[in-house]
Amino acid sequence: GGGTTSAGTGGGGGDSITMGFAQVGAESGWRTANTKSIQDAAKNAGITLKFSDAQQKQENQIKAIRSYIQQKVDVIAFSPVVESGWDPVLNEAKNAKIPVILTDRAVDSKDTSLYKTFLGSDFVEEGKKAGQWLVEEYKDSKDPVKIVELQGTTGSAPANDRKAGFQQVISADSKFQIIASQTGDFTRAKGKEVMEAFLKAQPDIDVLYAHNDDMGLGAIEAIEGAGKVPGKDIKIITVDAVKDGMQALADGKINYIVECSPLLGPQLMDLAKKVVKGEQVPPRVVTEETTFTQEQAKQALSSRQY
Numbered sequence: 001g002g003g004t005t006s007a008g009t010g011g012g013g014g015d016s017i018t019m020g021f022a023q024v025g026a027e028s029g030w031r032t033a034n035t036k037s038i039q040d041a042a043k044n045a046g047i048t049l050k051f052s053d054a055q056q057k058q059e060n061q062i063k064a065i066r067s068y069i070q071q072k073v074d075v076i077a078f079s080p081v082v083e084s085g086w087d088p089v090l091n092e093a094k095n096a097k098i099p100v101i102l103t104d105r106a107v108d109s110k111d112t113s114l115y116k117t118f119l120g121s122d123f124v125e126e127g128k129k130a131g132q133w134l135v136e137e138y139k140d141s142k143d144p145v146k147i148v149e150l151q152g153t154t155g156s157a158p159a160n161d162r163k164a165g166f167q168q169v170i171s172a173d174s175k176f177q178i179i180a181s182q183t184g185d186f187t188r189a190k191g192k193e194v195m196e197a198f199l200k201a202q203p204d205i206d207v208l209y210a211h212n213d214d215m216g217l218g219a220i221e222a223i224e225g226a227g228k229v230p231g232k233d234i235k236i237i238t239v240d241a242v243k244d245g246m247q248a249l250a251d252g253k254i255n256y257i258v259e260c261s262p263l264l265g266p267q268l269m270d271l272a273k274k275v276v277k278g279e280q281v282p283p284r285v286v287t288e289e290t291t292f293t294q295e296q297a298k299q300a301l302s303s304r305q306y
C-alpha cells in the first residue's frame with residue numbers, strides 16, 4: 001500500500017489498490033446486503049479488500065482502522081457505528097496520508113478535512129417520509145394516534161436522524177403522540193423483546209414506527225404473541241425494504257416501508273479509485289431511494305435483489 005505506486009500490494013499490478021473496510025457488524029438484513037455489495041464491488045473493480053466486522057462496537061472499529069493505518073492500505077472506508085468520538089483515529093489516518101471515505105453513516109466531527117467524502121442515505125428524509133405516510137393515513141381522524149418507536153442503535157446517525165425527521169413531520173399535529181420510544185439496536189431479537197415490554201406497559205398502541213425492518217419483524221412476533229394482528233390492530237412503518245420486510249409488507253403485516261439502499265459497493269469503489277488518484281470528489285453523495293405501499297411491495301418483491 002502507501003499511495004498510487006503500491007507495487008506488490010493486493011497481488012495485482014503496480015496500480016492495484018488496497019482498501020481497508022471497517023464494517024459495523026452483521027446486525028440486520030440491510031447490513032448483510034451491504035457487506036455483500038462491498039465485497040462483490042471490490043472484486044469487480046480489482047480492489048483488494050481487507051474487511052473487518054466490529055460487532056456493533058466502536059472500540060473494535062477504531063482498532064480495525066488503526067491496523068489498516070499500520071498496514072499502509074491505500075484507502076480506508078468505514079461505516080461509523082455511532083456519530084461521535086472519531087477525531088483521534090481520523091487524525092491518525094490523516095497524518096499517515098491515508099484518505100478516508102465514510103459510507104452509510106455519518107460522523108459528527110467538526111473538521112471535515114478528516115474524510116474525503118460521505119456516501120449514503122439521507123436519514124432525516126427517510127424519517128420524514130415515514131411521518132408523511134402517517135399524517136396522510138390519519139388525515140380524517142381527530143382521535144389521538146398513539147405511537148411506539150423502536151429506535152436504531154443509540155448514538156448512530158440513522159437512529160438520530162430517523163427519529164428527528166419523523167418527529168419534525170408529526171409534530172405539526174398534536175394528535176400524534178409518541179407514548180414510548182426505546183432502542184432495539186437494529187436487531188430482530190431486540191425488536192421483539194422491546195415490543196413485548198411496550199405491549200405489557202401500553203394497553204392501546206395504534207402505530208409502531210421501527211427504524212429498520214428487522215426490528216419491525218421482531219416486533220411482529222411480539223404483537224402476534226400478544227394476540228393482536230400486525231398491520232391491522234397496530235399499524236407498522238419501517239425503514240430499509242429488505243426482502244423479509246417486503247414480504248411482510250406484501251402479506252399485510254407491515255403497512256409502509258421507506259427504502260434505504262444498502263447497495264453502496266459500486267459507488268464506493270468508484271470514489272475510492274478517484275480519491276487514491278488524488279482526484280476531486282463531491283463531499284457528499286446521497287443514495288437514491290423510494291417508498292413502498294403494500295400493493296407496490298407485491299409488484300416489487302420478485303425483482304428484489306436482497
Ligand code: GYE
Binds near residue numbers: 031186240260
Ligand atoms: O437501516 C439498519 C442497519 O446504517 C442505514 O443500519 C444503516 C442501518 C440500516 O442495521 O438495518
